[in-house]
Amino acid sequence: MTTANNITLAPAATAHPDRIGERMSRKQFNSFLYDLYGCERKNDVTADAVYEAEDHYIEVFMNSPAGLMIALHHGLNCQVVDVLRPRI
Numbered sequence: 112m113t114t115a116n117n118i119t120l121a122p123a124a125t126a127h128p129d130r131i132g133e134r135m136s137r138k139q140f141n142s143f144l145y146d147l148y149g150c151e152r153k154n155d156v157t158a159d160a161v162y163e164a165e166d167h168y169i170e171v172f173m174n175s176p177a178g179l180m181i182a183l184h185h186g187l188n189c190q191v192v193d194v195l196r197p198r199i
Contacts, residue, residue: 131196140182140192147176158182 135143145154158170167185183193 131198133194135192135194137184137190137192140194143194149176 141154144156148156159173160171162169170182172180181195185191
């Protein structure tokens with residue numbers, strides 16, 4: 112329940128307190144990958160595994176420079192990305 116005096120965190124942020132979660136647009140996610148992997152020209156980063164469904168898909172990056180990273184793409188045309196990483 113949210114009141115004028117309280118701030119309620121998104122369920123993804125509170126469901127697993129041992130994990131780091133971020134929400135961003137698909138374009139922001141592409142820039143995030145570009146910076147994370149130190150791409151010099153084109154972002155040619157590919158996920159180690161991809162799991163697809165009708166209205167969303169999941170990318171798993173096993174050995175990214177940030178460690179294990181899971182990206183859930185959803186929303187209208189999968190333009191919203193929730194990124195989960197284990198807390199170090």
